[in-house]
Amino acid sequence: MSNSHCVEISVSDVRQQIYFASSQSGPGNPSQSELGTTFHRLIASLLHSSEQELSTIFSGSSIEDWVAEMKDLAYRKELGPYLVDHAAALHGRGAAVLDLWTAVGEATRWLAELFWDHRQRQLRQSSHFNPREFAGWFRNEVPLRLELTDPNWRCPVVLTGIADSLLTLPQGRRCVIEYKLGKTAPEADLCQTALYHWMLEGDAVDSLAVVSFLPEKSERMLDGSNLKETQSRLKTLIGKLANVTKSSSSSRPSPPQTTPTPSSRPHLTPTATTQQSLVGIEKLGKQLKAALVEAGCDSTFVGAPILGPTFVRFTVSPARGIAPKKFLGCGDLLQVRMQLKRPPVIQIGASITIDLQRPDRQIVPWSSIELPVSDPLHGCAKVLVGVGIDGKLQTADLADTASYHLLVAGTSGSGKSEWLRTAVAGLIATNTTEQLQIVAIDPKRVAFHDLQGSPYLRRPVVFPGDEDADMVEVFDELIDEMERRYAMLEGCSSLAELIDRRGEPIPRIVCVCDEYADLMLGSASQRAAIEMRITRLGAKARASGIHLVLATQQPSRKTITGAIQTNLPGRVGLTMTSATESRMLFGEPGAENLLMKGDLLYKDIGDPKRYQAVYLSDNERRAIYSGSLVAEEV
Numbered sequence: 001m002s003n004s005h006c007v008e009i010s011v012s013d014v015r016q017q018i019y020f021a022s023s024q025s026g027p028g029n030p031s032q033s034e035l036g037t038t039f040h041r042l043i044a045s046l047l048h049s050s051e052q053e054l055s056t057i058f059s060g061s062s063i064e065d066w067v068a069e070m071k072d073l074a075y076r077k078e079l080g081p082y083l084v085d086h087a088a089a090l091h092g093r094g095a096a097v098l099d100l101w102t103a104v105g106e107a108t109r110w111l112a113e114l115f116w117d118h119r120q121r122q123l124r125q126s127s128h129f130n131p132r133e134f135a136g137w138f139r140n141e142v143p144l145r146l147e148l149t150d151p152n153w154r155c156p157v158v159l160t161g162i163a164d165s166l167l168t169l170p171q172g173r174r175c176v177i178e179y180k181l182g183k184t185a186p187e188a189d190l191c192q193t194a195l196y197h198w199m200l201e202g203d204a205v206d207s208l209a210v211v212s213f214l215p216e217k218s219e220r221m222l223d224g225s226n227l228k229e230t231q232s233r234l235k236t237l238i239g240k241l242a243n244v245t246k247s248s249s250s251s252r253p254s255p256p257q258t259t260p261t262p263s264s265r266p267h268l269t270p271t272a273t274t275q276q277s278l279v280g281i282e283k284l285g286k287q288l289k290a291a292l293v294e295a296g297c298d299s300t301f302v303g304a305p306i307l308g309p310t311f312v313r314f315t316v317s318p319a320r321g322i323a324p325k326k327f328l329g330c331g332d333l334l335q336v337r338m339q340l341k342r343p344p345v346i347q348i349g350a351s352i353t354i355d356l357q358r359p360d361r362q363i364v365p366w367s368s369i370e371l372p373v374s375d376p377l378h379g380c381a382k383v384l385v386g387v388g389i390d391g392k393l394q395t396a397d398l399a400d401t402a403s404y405h406l407l408v409a410g411t412s413g414s415g416k417s418e419w420l421r422t423a424v425a426g427l428i429a430t431n432t433t434e435q436l437q438i439v440a441i442d443p444k445r446v447a448f449h450d451l452q453g454s455p456y457l458r459r460p461v462v463f464p465g466d467e468d469a470d471m472v473e474v475f476d477e478l479i480d481e482m483e484r485r486y487a488m489l490e491g492c493s494s495l496a497e498l499i500d501r502r503g504e505p506i507p508r509i510v511c512v513c514d515e516y517a518d519l520m521l522g523s524a525s526q527r528a529a530i531e532m533r534i535t536r537l538g539a540k541a542r543a544s545g546i547h548l549v550l551a552t553q554q555p556s557r558k559t560i561t562g563a564i565q566t567n568l569p570g571r572v573g574l575t576m577t578s579a580t581e582s583r584m585l586f587g588e589p590g591a592e593n594l595l596m597k598g599d600l601l602y603k604d605i606g607d608p609k610r611y612q613a614v615y616l617s618d619n620e621r622r623a624i625y626s627g628s629l630v631a632e633e634v
């Protein structure tokens with residue numbers, strides 16, 4: 001925050017909210033964050049080529065020559081080394097790498113055309129073409145900041161953001177360029193553009209370009225007058241997100257307090273139920289009824305539909321003579337008739353429930369939840385899972401036999417990494433550094449970047465694939481600690497008893513691994529060595545206060561071996577690609593029909609239940625990870 005009386009919010013928080021609420025996303029593959037980062041780096045590196053490199057690129061006589069030289073340079077300088085260094089982590093992601101290469105081709109052509117136009121202008125003016133000077137007009141990673149005030153707000157809001165690139169032309173004309181790789185949401189892009197325009201207005205911005213590579217190039221030019229109305233609507237949203245509107249029902253400030261409090265009932269966002277959403281639900285109900293009749297599942301609704309943040313739950317009772325099982329087969333028809341993105345999740349229990357995506361899906365912001373209670377001596381072993389249809393926060397208790405180690409699975413873009421990051425944040429916010437230590441393993445190098453330097457880390461974030469990252473050594477160290485603790489436990493029935501006897505904490509160690517299948521990509525002997533250690537920890541570590549939270553994109557027999565099945569009892573399933581994958585995790589289908597973005601099923605004992613993961617903004621996450629938001633009294 002810039003001062004104690006304002007709330008800071010980032011452009012990506014606002015973008016995220018729009019993206020989340022938008023029912024449509026653009027074409028392209030799901031975003032691949034680390035490939036996106038490589039793409040950014042690659043463009044920046046082209047624009048900062050040496051004198052020698054620039055003269056090679058521009059020695060050709062046609063645009064085609066320039067493009068070919070740029071692509072060659074991009075490959076030699078950035079992409080080639082990246083592919084070699086990350087061969088293991090990129091295994092099985094050929095389509096994404098191909099998209100990146102296509103995007104590189106498109107981006108180099110686009111850059112070549114910009115330089116070519118500039119050269120033509122210079123020639124017309126009989127001026128010398130100086131590519132270095134033109135490249136200097138691009139500035140990358142430009143921090144932007146704007147303080148907003150409103151009579152209806154309790155305090156000002158500071159909007160911060162980092163524009164990918166800013167092109168400043170002579171006469172002060174400026175153009176913001178966002179390089180996007182992969183799936184984008186047009187509404188979220190427009191929001192981001194409008195916000196940047198706003199933040200730059202003082203500098204007389206004429207036009208803004210959003211250039212995306214999906215991987216084909218898509219360019220959108222906007223001028224300020226088109227953006228005014230969008231900006232005013234965004235201001236209302238910013239007020240709500242920052243929780244500063246005087247009329248807001250919530251009294252919690254943002255960033256959130258992290259002092260644990262006893263209640264576990266969150267308020268949803270102020271817009272959780274609007275007149276509009278009620279009308280939308282009524283319409284859904286009518287469509288559902290008609291589609292059920294068509295599917296031969298005539299039924300009556302039982303009670304009113306229940307509105308959760310992600311979906312609306314209709315409870316139905318089948319008409320006489322209709323077997324409940326018949327409902328399980330009508331998902332596809334409901335999807336087609338109701339034009340749903342995915343078939344609804346249908347569950348048969350004491351009654352039949354049908355979950356349909358809420359027309360105005362809501363995010364569950366961190367600031368809306370109340371964290372589990374923390375014990376002054378023992379800390380808190382509860383991992384945030386998500387918010388249920390009843391509005392209650394569900395946690396997975398690492399101290400419980402049904403959830404002492406967790407297995408997390410979900411396809412790319414389902415929200416696995418976000419879930420892991422929020423889970424870590426929840427633990428950090430409810431424990432002191434004496435009560436908790438994190439071991440973070442990040443094969444894709446994107447999940448735990450912000451954790452680096454956190455006082456809660458037992459060791460620096462481990463990036464498998466790096467020369468100095470020895471996974472066997474990482475697990476051996478945990479096994480040694482486990483054995484050391486077992487020796488200390490002599491005469492005590494549990495770690496909790498030992499802590500009580502000593503009167504001082506022994507830190508719970510939580511080892512979190514994003515995409516643990518990537519650990520198994522080495523040689524057969526290396527794989528066996530890692531598997532053996534995970535199995536050992538899985539079977540024995542719980543009693544010593546050491547826990548595993550392993551995530552995978554590929555819940556198959558190959559990754560979820562028998563030992564992992566047996567020893568990791570708590571299951572978090574985000575959207576999966578098939579019913580078979582869902583069966584691997586839960587023993588039943590269902591997760592294939594979830595709605596991405598943190599929509600999940602959780603199972604410890606009993607049937608899997610559906611929750612929406614809590615969303616943590618970048619700023620909140622960084623503040624929590626750094627330990628700066630943990631209250632003294634926790």
Ligand SMILES: Nc1ncnc2c1ncn2[C@@H]1O[C@H](COP(=O)(O)OP(=O)(O)OP(=O)(O)O)[C@@H](O)[C@H]1O
Pocket residue numbers: 016019020030031032033363364410411412413414415416417418419553596597598612613614615616
């Ligand atoms: N709890 C959430 N609330 C709102 N949006 C979310 C939530 N979790 C994830 N998302 C959205 O879904 C996107 C994908 O999430 P995330 O990067 O965690 O997916 P992933 O499963 O780890 O994908 P990959 O395996 O490709 O890295 C995020 O960028 C975010 O926009």
